[in-house]
Amino acid sequence: MLMRPAADVWNELSERCRRLMITGTRLDTLSQGTANQITAVLESEIRRRSESARGRGEDSPVPFRDIERIWHQLSGPGYTTGTDSLRFAYALVAHLIEGVTYRQDPFQLYVANEELANVAWTSRQLDHNDLEAPTERLFETLMDLKVYRRDGVTAPHKPLLLLLLLSDYARGIAPTWFHFKEIEPQLRSLIARFSSLSDEVEPGEPFWRLKTSGIWDISADGDVDLSASDPPGLHILRTQAVRGALDSSIDAALWSDRELASRAIDCTLREYFPSEKHSRLKESLGLAPAASDAGAVDEVDPAEDANDASADDRYFIFNTGAEHHQKEYGDILGERLGFDADVIGKNLLLGAGKGRFIYYRTGKGKTATPSSFIGAGRIKYVIEEDPSVEGKKRWAAILDDYRPFPTAVPRSTYAPKPWSFQHGIAEISKEAFEQIVALGTGAGVATVEFTASTLEEAGLAEGLRIEPVVYRALVAALESGKHVILTGPPGTAKTTLAEVTARLACRAGRCTGHKLTTATADWTTYETIGGLSPSAKDTGLVFRPGHFLAAATQGKWLVIDELNRSNFDRAFGQLFTVLSGQSVTLPYEDEETGKPIAIAMQNDLNYSDDEYSVVRIPEPWRIVATMNVFDKSLLFEMSFALMRRFAFIEVPAPSEDVYGKLWASVLDQMDQAMADDASTVLSGLLAVRKIKEIGPATFLDMARFAAAAAPDLKGGRLAYQLFYSYLLPQFEGVDSKQGRALYSLVAPLVGTELHARLRTTLHDVLGVTISGSTPVSEEEEPPEADAVP
DSSP: OOOOOOOOHHHHHHHHHHHHHHOOEEESSSSSSEEEEEEEEEESEEEEEETTTTTTTTEEEEHHHHHHHHHHHHHTSSBBSSSSSHHHHHHHHHSTTTEEEOOOOEEEEEEEEEETTOOOGGGGOOOOOGSSSSHHHHHHHHHOOOOOOEEEEEEEEEHHHHHHOOOOOOOTTOOOSSHHHHHHHHHHHHHHHHHTTTGGOOOOHHHGGGGGGSSSEEOOOOSTTTTTTOOOOOHHHHHHTTTTOOOHHHHHHHHHHHHHHHHHHHHHHHHHOOGGGGGHHHHHHSSSOOOTOOOTTTTOOOSOHHHHHHHHOOOEEOOOOOOOHHHHHHOTTEEEEETTTTTTHHHHHHHOSSEEEEEEEETTTTSSSEEEEEEEEEEEEEEEEEEOOOOEEEEEEEEEEEEEEEEEEEEETOOTTTTTOOOSSEEEOOHHHHHHHHHTTTOOOOOOOOSSHHHHHHHTTOOOOOOOOHHHHHHHHHTTOOOOOOOOTTTHHHHHHHHHHHHHHHTTTTOSSSEEEEEOOOOHHHHEEEEEEEOOOOOSSSEEEEEEHHHHTOOOTEEEEGGGOOOHHHHTHHHHHHHHTTOEEEEEEOTTTTTTTEEEETTTSSSTTTTTTEEEETTTTOOEEEETTTTTTOOOOOOHHHTTTTEEEEEEOHHHHHHHHHHHHHTTSSOOOHHHHHHHHHEEEEEEEGGSSSOOOHHHHHHHHHHTTTTTSOHHHHHOOOOOOGGGGGTTOOOOHHHHHHHHHHHHOOOOGGGHHHHHHHHHHHHOOOTSSSGGGOOOOOOOOOOOO
């Protein structure tokens, strides 16, 4: 009789299945002999994938309860009854639990050796002959890597490095030593694309720290302390020929069996990455299916629209190199780019086989557009060419649809991270690619016109109810070269209008997007232009760009909310000069070049890249700011110098019927009686606009609150809560006369039982004292609302 608990059997099955999974060993069903691959081993189920035509491509679970039911039968009569021979749970028990076997007619599992079947898993030793020693070490290491974690987020940098190494073995191109300098670009690209903590780790970290795994050996030519736990700097890793190699026995095993490398890659993906990233990672490693024709790698269909990039495209920067290199490789600008096995980044391009590219032209002095991005195009495919006279492998990228930029983009204006101009081939993100193209083509390809009518259409789509004259004035100011400040009372959707305008500008090819920030009274030129701050590695102070430079260098319009909260003269400083269309030199130096930083207009040739680190301001670049004219407690006096550089566009509150239409769109979803009650309250509260103008956005928020609070709040209590939560803050700074007038308007709405509470609130918040004995009807007539400048 079996005394062994089912939970112990499950533990043994789980461990054995885990080893089958990592070695890629198949397990056959009992009746049909159909091979199955174990795909996952979880706490309460084991997943497998059948290789039959019907089951291929889909995982099926084997839950613990199935194993428990089988073991319960084996522990009773010693055999199973009423079983289905096709169910994979029986195959697991029959194949993997010693002492249990099966018969076909009638089909049933039975205990053939009770003593073996009763041996507890904790007492049993796995037969290690199913895994040769090097293979076992490899897989055990892959499943037990120490990975960097912060705040519960895992950064799989070592797994990414191992995937990169294993992909070379899988393609049969793994070298004896992996030189850091050669694999740095692709490792950096993988970290940037697939790590949530990419900003905190340099590629040298996993490259160096993988040696603690026991399967990675480090060597170097120079005086490098190989026993140090922390990696040396990137400069040493690159210049001292620091290199790594997998353990010699594992290296030999991987070279003799490419399928082993593929299984190791699958194991690493399962252990450290969500399934939705597996396909993208394999493509990034060059493991996507290749074209069958020799030499070509996944050629693009010529009929494909060159301007319609798919989501699978990869993006690269090609360094044009010196002229003698171009002649040596047979380069033709925009048609072909040759490279050999020594070119940094070659594996990235070989793995992709197609994509989009941007040319970077290096050089100094009088050469045309030196140190700049000069054009973009499409990579059709990559072919292998005859080796060089030295025997080095050579390839050529065949290019198409090349278009030079109307305006070259200097590296000092924008350089995507982690790209380095020293790399012959480098992969960048889609966002970086689009940003460079946008800057080079004058901010992008226009899909709409930037006109008052298209802006009004965009505003209506966002639910804005603004007079057409506002749209016309706004577009006219921007088209005339002015930056803009939108003024008006709170709640008139000035910020929304500013963002709608910036988004339309992006669609119209004026910018690459927009950056939204809110001004504060503490702003100085440090927040707007930039200033010195400690470097990430505590090596001193470095210049960090502020909101203005960060937006301008990315080709994004800057949207500043509540500009009136800042001290304009203190915050803008040198920007006064730039906003008037002139260039200026900042009192800072570029960390990388040591040159003084200058802000220059895009076509200002007086600032050369040889003498300055120049931040170029594209001609269409604009600031769109907002200002609440009633926020006088924080409003600093604007200087004439700033006022001359902005056009002021008033965004007034609309007519009263617009308010009602806006809140009706919200209240229509409520019970009719509750909707009528809320509408009556909102209509009554509109009267406070006689004292201070308040825009419809505030009342729209009040309507949403009323809908959410129904039916718990209604009538006077709803009126009081809406006034207290949404309207009261707008009346800060009113005088006693205005305060009494405000009370006379609100008191009838909240009801007599809340009069005392309303008086206390006005006293505590606004400092207005109102006599409790004064009837509401005897209050003074409310004054007219403050005029909008």
